[in-house]
Amino acid sequence: MGAGFVEVPAGRYELGEPGEQRACEIGALLIGRWPVANAQVREFLGRRAGPTHESDALADHPATGLTRADAEAFCAWLSEQVGRRVRLPTGDEWEAAARGTDARPYPWGETFDPERCACAEAGWGWTVPVDAHPAGAGPFGTEQQSGNVWEWVSDRGADGWGAVRGGSYLDTGWGLRASRVQPADPERATNTTGFRVVLEEVG
Numbered sequence: 001m002g003a004g005f006v007e008v009p010a011g012r013y014e015l016g017e018p019g020e021q022r023a024c025e026i027g028a029l030l031i032g033r034w035p036v037a038n039a040q041v042r043e044f045l046g047r048r049a050g051p052t053h054e055s056d057a058l059a060d061h062p063a064t065g066l067t068r069a070d071a072e073a074f075c076a077w078l079s080e081q082v083g084r085r086v087r088l089p090t091g092d093e094w095e096a097a098a099r100g101t102d103a104r105p106y107p108w109g110e111t112f113d114p115e116r117c118a119c120a121e122a123g124w125g126w127t128v129p130v131d132a133h134p135a136g137a138g139p140f141g142t143e144q145q146s147g148n149v150w151e152w153v154s155d156r157g158a159d160g161w162g163a164v165r166g167g168s169y170l171d172t173g174w175g176l177r178a179s180r181v182q183p184a185d186p187e188r189a190t191n192t193t194g195f196r197v198v199l200e201e202v203g
Contacts (some may be wrong), residue, residue, distance in 0.1 A: 005030040005199050006097075006141035013096040014103040017179045021103070026096045031089055032196035034130035034143050035062035035151060036074065044077050052191075060129040062149045062194035068162050068186035071152045071195040078197065085200040088154040091181060093198065094165050098146070098178035100139030105177045107138030107145045112173035117147035120172045127169060142196075146176040149194040150184070161185060168192040 010028040014021050041063035042053045052058055052065060066074075071088060078086040089097070098107045106112060114121035116136030118128045130144055137143045145151075150164035157163070164184045167176040170192060184193070 004033055006033050008093065008097045008140050011101060013092075013099065013101065015092055015095045015099070015179065017177075017181075024092050024096070026093060028201075029089070029093055030199040030201065031093065031097050031140075031142060032198070033141055035149060035194045035196045036071075037061060037130050038063045041066070041074060044074050058127070060131065061127040062130055062144070064127065064149055064191045064194050065189045066152075066194070067189045068152045068184075070189065074195075075197055082199070086197050087200065088152055088195060089198045091153040091155040091163055091165060094145070094151065094153050094196075095178055097140055097142050098138050098166075102139070104139070105179065107142065107178060108136050112176070114173070117144070117176065118169040119147040119167070119176055120170055122147075122169075124169050145178060147171065149192055150182065150190075152184075152193065152195040155181075156186075157183065164193055 008029050008031055013024050013026050015024050016022045037060050038053045039059040042049045075086045104110055108116050116133055118124045127148055138145055145166050147167055149168050151166050153163055153165055155163040161183050164182050
């Protein structure tokens with residue numbers, strides 16, 4: 001499990017959209033280096049797995065077609081497998097992992113680069129393997145936090161809606177900023193939304 005997670009150190013992080021920045025205290029956490037892949041979700045779903053999750057060709061692509069409740073159910077299942085609590089990250093935790101202590105707009109730095117992610121400008125047209133863009137890694141080692149698929153976070157609005165972060169292969173550079181938050185219907189599963197997880201420390 002260790003190689004699949006990276007540590008985000010406790011500290012004060014500047015988060016939020018330009019002009020709406022705020023300082024936020026984040027506790028230390030272990031967050032998935034990559035989004036959860038189809039092969040992992042196939043093991044969780046078993047006979048309920050769909051064609052995309054069962055496809056060997058897409059085994060290392062991010063798992064999509066899942067509601068927020070599906071993602072949370074995966075977390076509960078994985079918690080039992082590893083004997084430690086696994087959960088979705090909060091939006092603030094997710095953003096801190098992507099931006100680091102220097103509040104960079106993209107995980108890799110200040111300037112958008114379509115060679116570092118799956119985005120509209122790169123013309124991929126579909127998801128790519130979760131380890132396809134190591135050069136797009138964030139300051140703590142997370143990958144694919146810009147493009148490829150949106151990712152569910154645990155945030156809940158007063159209206160009951162959820163939130164997704166990171167943009168997808170259909171989004172352009174401006175839409176892939178780490179500060180961007182997209183409201184999302186938690187009951188709607190799409191082929192552009194996946195998730196990554198946080199592994200809580202023992203004790």
